[in-house]
Amino acid sequence: MTNYLVTGGAGFIGSNLVDELIKRGYNVITIDNFDDYYSEDYKLKNLNPKAKLYKGDITNYEFLKVVFDENKIDGVFHLAAKAGVRASVEKPGEYFNANVVGTANLLKLCSERKIKVVFASSSSVYGEVEYIPTDENHPKNPISPYALSKLHAEQLCEFYMNQYDFPVAWTRFYTVYGPRGRPDMAIAKFTKAVLKGEPIEIYGNGEQLRDFTYVSDIVQGLTKVMQLGARGCFNLGTSQKVSVNDLVKYIEEIANRKANVIYTDKKEGDVSRTMADITKARELVGYxxxxxIQSGIKEYMSWFVKNSD
Ligand SMILES: NC(=O)c1ccc[n+]([C@@H]2O[C@H](COP(=O)([O-])OP(=O)(O)OC[C@H]3O[C@@H](n4cnc5c(N)ncnc54)[C@H](O)[C@@H]3O)[C@@H](O)[C@H]2O)c1
Known part of the structure; x- marks a missing residue:
């Protein structure tokens, strides 16, 4: 029986991954500290009862060691992190602690046991891009503490992979959305606002481009990378460019309601365009x-309607 450890398993993407792994018949162990970035109640609802949960912090090496000593682990999906770009501007120390120190702890334990690792990094490591679609070799110019913490964590992945010769992959996600989507993210906020007749706040002029990626596509990419024991860096996006204004238009069309949009100042740390070149992941792992975006919003909206109070 294959056992996978998912860190951040109570979070948005982690919980979707856990459900899929359990559906495929794997044993799943999760770690999560129920970080207060958004509500614990929300995260508790994400938990799959078939997964074995360790509640604790990845920055605590002794806690992590117990998890590794008590379980035979065949692969680690490392998704635990402080995830908000804008909040990282206010609390950079917390971001570096969770995202860099926590990743170093995990990599040490995995390198000693030669356990495959797939790490959740971010397209934000590229910063303001010189070209789209953006491939993995594009220069890295992070413009937020969050993005820089992810870049440092990637460097740790590369260091441990080379130094100890075991499979480590770092995957760069592009604005992920879907069921249980983080309440701070645009699609979740906009969908809720349109359906409840509340105003939508857009930061900047709304012409910023995002490569929105549906969560089950990310789960597909992560599991393929893990199964092949792939090494190195992979963009996991959709390779489409959608402006935030377009996004609102699609939500309006699918909800069949008009949005009340308010434009406010651009936020520090936000980049103006993202769009992935996913050739490498397509060719090497079959992603x-x-x-x-339309089929994803449709699916997300029907989940939201069924699950909102
Ligand atoms: N959602 C996106 O669009 C996106 C884009 C790029 C990268 N990512 C990355 O994907 C991963 C998952 O993101 P998400 O959107 O599901 O966020 P999320 O906040 O829903 O999930 C992260 C989980 O990690 C947990 N966590 C935080 N710090 C921890 C710590 N020190 N110890 C143990 N657990 C801790 C949180 O409680 C949370 O449940 C993160 O690494 C994030 O940086 C997400």
């Missing part, structure tokens, strides 16, 4: 995103 094949299935959702367009």
């Amino acid at each position: 094949n995103p299935e959702y367009t």
